[in-house]
Structure formats: C-alpha cells, structure tokens
Amino acid sequence: MLKEQSYCPACGARLVERPLEGEGLVPYCEACAAFRFPQYNVAVSMIVRDATTGNILLIQQYGRPFYILVAGYVSRGEAAEHAVTREIAEETGLTVERLRFNRTAFFEPSNTLMVNFTAWVGDAAKLHANAEVDRWRWFEPADARANVKPGSLAAQFLNAYLDEEENAHREEENR
C-alpha cells in the first residue's frame, strides 16, 4: 500500500504504516503526527453513443491530431455519474439518457484513477462542441476502433467495451 506514496506530502518525511480505527493500516507521518491517505485524482472517461444509431463519438482536443474519448475530472464531493452527465453537457451540449459503468484504470502520468462509462445520448444531432473540442466525429463501432489513438487509455477502454459487445452478440447468435 505504501509503494505509491512513501513520503509525507506536507513535510517530505518517510511515511510508516499505522492502524487506524475502522480503516486498517494507513500511511502515517511521525513528524506531522498525521495520517496521510494516498492522494490521487479521479476522472471519468466516456464512450458516448448515439442511442438511435449506436455510433460512437470521438473528439480531438488541445491541438492534438488524434481521436480520443470525452473525459473530465470528477470534482471533490461529486458523484462520478454526475461528472459524466456534466462533462458531456459542457463539452458537447448533449443529454445523457442512460449510462453504464464499464471499468477503471489508473493513469500514472497524471496520478489519476480513470473511470470508464458508456453514455447513451438521444440528441446526437444537436451536438454543439465547446472551445475545448477542436474536432469531433460520430463513428460506427468498427471505425471508432480504427480511429481512436492507438495505445491510449481511450483505446484500451473502447476496445475492451467493443470486445465485450461483440462477444455478447456472438453468444446470442449461437444460442
């Protein structure tokens, strides 16, 4: 547990582990006499789908020439599900009708736990991207796979989700 956060963020002293009532062993700074829970960010990543066509929205941002998923940070005190609908509304003006949790992954470069959802929107044609989005496009699932940035976390989430969906279809057909 101490592997990722071995030093006190306030004074830099090496942390030890100490039992905390109801929490088990928790990193502790003897210099500050304070428990130091691991700190990291939480963000949501969304596979936005047109509820009518099943097409998937990919976007380009910050001048980078590759397609990724819509994503954003969860605010302190905010539920991840709320962050999903809020971020999609802010970045695309679209309304989430239904969402499904997919999976999570830790993204080391930004010290962030990424929580991936699928969000179905009923008003895909009304998409109005904000200034944070350079370019956007709706892709059929196979094209989304082909166009998402290779090797990215977005690709990992999207491919895992589409693999599951294809397997489910195959099982249905074989029944």
Ligand SMILES: [Zn+2]
């Ligand atoms: Zn300290």
